[in-house]
Amino acid sequence: xxxxxxxxxxxxxxxxxxxxxxxxxxxxxxxxxxxxxxxxxxxxxxxxxxxxxxxxxxxxxxxxxxxxxxxxxxxxxxxxxxxxxxxxxxxxxxxxxxxxxxxxxxxxxxxxxxxxxxxxxxxxxxxxxxxxxxxxxxxxxxxxxxxxxxxxxxxxxxxxxxxxxxxxxxxxxxxxxxxxxxxxxxxxxxxxxxxxxxxxxxxxxxxxxxxxxxxxxxxxxxxxxxxxxxxxxxxxxxxxxxxxxxxxxxxxxxxxxxxxxxxxxxxxxxxxxxxxxxxxxxxxxxxxxxxxxxxxxxxxx
Amino acid sequence: xxxxxxxxxxxxxxxxxxxxxxxxxxxxxxxxxxxxxxxxxxxxxxxxxxxxxxxxxxxxxxxxxxxxxxxxxxxxxxxxxxxxxxxxxxxxxxxxxxxxxxxxxxxxxxxxxxxxxxxxxxxxxxxxxxxxxxxxxxxxxxxxxxxxxxxxxxx
Numbered sequence: 001x002x003x004x005x006x007x008x009x010x011x012x013x014x015x016x017x018x019x020x021x022x023x024x025x026x027x028x029x030x031x032x033x034x035x036x037x038x039x040x041x042x043x044x045x046x047x048x049x050x051x052x053x054x055x056x057x058x059x060x061x062x063x064x065x066x067x068x069x070x071x072x073x074x075x076x077x078x079x080x081x082x083x084x085x086x087x088x089x090x091x092x093x094x095x096x097x098x099x100x101x102x103x104x105x106x107x108x109x110x111x112x113x114x115x116x117x118x119x120x121x122x123x124x125x126x127x128x129x130x131x132x133x134x135x136x137x138x139x140x141x142x143x144x145x146x147x148x149x150x151x152x153x154x155x156x157x158x159x160x161x162x163x164x165x166x167x168x169x170x171x172x173x174x175x176x177x178x179x180x181x182x183x184x185x186x187x188x189x190x191x192x193x194x195x196x197x198x199x200x201x202x203x204x205x206x207x208x209x210x211x212x213x214x215x216x217x218x219x220x221x222x223x224x225x226x227x228x229x230x231x232x233x234x235x236x237x238x239x240x241x242x243x244x245x246x247x248x249x250x251x252x253x254x255x256x257x258x259x260x261x262x263x264x265x266x267x268x269x270x271x272x273x274x275x276x277x278x279x280x281x282x283x284x285x286x287x288x289x290x291x292x293x294x295x296x297x298x299x300x301x
Numbered sequence: 302x303x304x305x306x307x308x309x310x311x312x313x314x315x316x317x318x319x320x321x322x323x324x325x326x327x328x329x330x331x332x333x334x335x336x337x338x339x340x341x342x343x344x345x346x347x348x349x350x351x352x353x354x355x356x357x358x359x360x361x362x363x364x365x366x367x368x369x370x371x372x373x374x375x376x377x378x379x380x381x382x383x384x385x386x387x388x389x390x391x392x393x394x395x396x397x398x399x400x401x402x403x404x405x406x407x408x409x410x411x412x413x414x415x416x417x418x419x420x421x422x423x424x425x426x427x428x429x430x431x432x433x434x435x436x437x438x439x440x441x442x443x444x445x446x447x448x449x450x451x452x453x454x455x456x
Contacts, residue, residue, distance in 0.1 A: 018353070022383035025357045029379065032372035037422050042371055049365035056314075056366075060321055132323040135367050137330045138426040143368075170368065177368045185424060205428075 047148070050172030057133050057143060057175060064132040068271070124277040126150065128158075130270060131175065138205065140180035140267070142166075146275060147174045155235055159274045163241040163264025164188065164229060168275075180267055181242065182207050190242050191230040192221055198230050201242055201261060207268045210243050212259040217250045219257060227261055237278045308452035309343050309351050313359055316340075321366050330430050333438035336363060337411055340378060341404060342449045344385040345392050356382035370422045377414035381407040397443050405439030 016024075036042040128144040135141045146152050148171040156168040158178055166180040179186050182203040190212075191198045197220060201210040215221060225245040231238025243261035250257050316335040324332060340359050343351030360375030367374070385392065385407060392403055412435050419425050 018383050018386050021353050022379060025353055025379040026376060028357070029360075029372035029376035032375070033370050033418065033422070036371040045371070046365070049361075049371075053362075053365050056318060057321070060318055060323070064323060133321050133366075134323045134329055134332075135321070136369075136426075137326060137332075138428055138431060139424075141368060 046170065047173055050147075050170075050175060054172075054174045057131050060133050061131045125159075126275045127272055128176075128275050129272055135177075140166075140183035140186075140203065140205070140207065141169070142178050142180065143175050144178055144273065144275075145175055147172050147176055149173070150275075151277070152176045152275060157236045157276045157278065159240060159276055160265045160270045160272075161274075162266060163243070164236060165265045165267065165270065165273050167235060178273075180207070181263060181265070182210065182267055188236060188242060189230045189232040190227040192245075193226040193228045193241075194222075195220055197221060198232070201227060208262060209246070210261045210263055212245075212261060213256065215257050215259055216255055217257045221245060221248065221257075221259065223248060226264075237276065306350055309347070309355070312339050312343075312449060312452050313355070317359070317362055317366070320363070331433045331437045333441050334408060334411065334434050337378060337381070337408065338404065338438050338442065338445050339449065340382060341385050341407060342445060344382040345389045346449075346453050348386040348389045352386060353379050353382055369424075370418065373415060373418045373422075376418070377411045380414060381411045384410070397446065400446070401439045401442040404442045405435060408435035408438045411435075 032042070036046075126146065128146040131143045131145055133143050135143070144158075152168055152171040154168055154171055156171075158165040158167060164181055166178050166183075166186065168176050169179045170177045180203070181188055181201070182205065184203055184205040186203040187200050189198065190201045197215075199212050199215050199219075201212055204211045212221075212227075223245055227242045227245065229236040229238050229240045229242055241264040243263045245259060246262045247260045248257060249259075313336065316339040319335040320332070323329075336359055340351070340356050343355060356378045357375050360373075360378035361371065363374035363378070364371050388403070392400055395403065409432070412432055416426070416431065
């Protein structure tokens, strides 16, 4: 079993001991971690590393991509016509709503002009694809196939067809890393669409659940309430659906209610997401009295 | 020498791919740390060709792929590789079950370092499931050792 065939160096005088070499590498690691985590000096290095990782990510992604291409190419006529019918139906519904939306948008603009306030409106949207690469089963992070050259930036909101999906944590050369709203390190400022009650929806590491931990037991919130982004915190544009309230639990002795909500976005099934560039509103005039409620803090990872 | 390292490098690249390959959630939770086991194998069988430098670079690659703080996997992997290199002559003559137990111990140390740095950098993952890869990695050690044995014959 013992073999030195792989090594042509002399047996004696092998250089520094394992311990010494380990200490050397360990010091490098500690240095890297310190520079990266505390000083954020390594953004350029990360940028390069993400570019180097790209070919492997594409390779890993390719079987899945090939499979979906195949199943799309060889889809049966039945399925396609069924899908077509469904899409037609949805388009009809959407058209109906859109007819009213135009009028409402005009009205909204007029009203806002009267108040001299501008809402932040999504300005530009780009479709990005999620690469089939597993990062960590305990963290809800994904890699998408758009990078900094496409204009992606850290903190950019991501939506899918049904609601808010997450935000970018790091933009690389060809790819970017995003955090889902269900990650335990993510929190998003929301408001109840029915009455404007503001709170924060926190991810709990479950793709089908968000938690609303900061509402008192007597808050006006019911099962089935739609939660939309409130626009506070300045990351997400306001008015996009985030989740629907699923369960309310009031413990008698507690001051805060235990509320869970179901994300509107299909976090576990999406292959394509929308990157959104938001037109930020001009800062409010100084003279305007500040609203009494403190702005919800945005936890950025 | 460069040619002799080819099987080692190929096995490391394959292990890297396996460690980010998309799998169903429940498989992915118990996914063994392929790259760690492969690096440990080479640390034991060929400590001078695949020594700490290999462990360090493989760890950095994992950091880059997983998008965590740079140096986290590198530190954990160099630590367990250093232990494996220190013990390599003993581990080689262990019976396979005994070897698997040693690998289990090393994988637990590896996970512990990751756990510690996760906590220290403010992204703790406290679920007990994170220790599962240590069990699966050790349980699959005979398979890894058998497969990598073929590659080792060619070095």
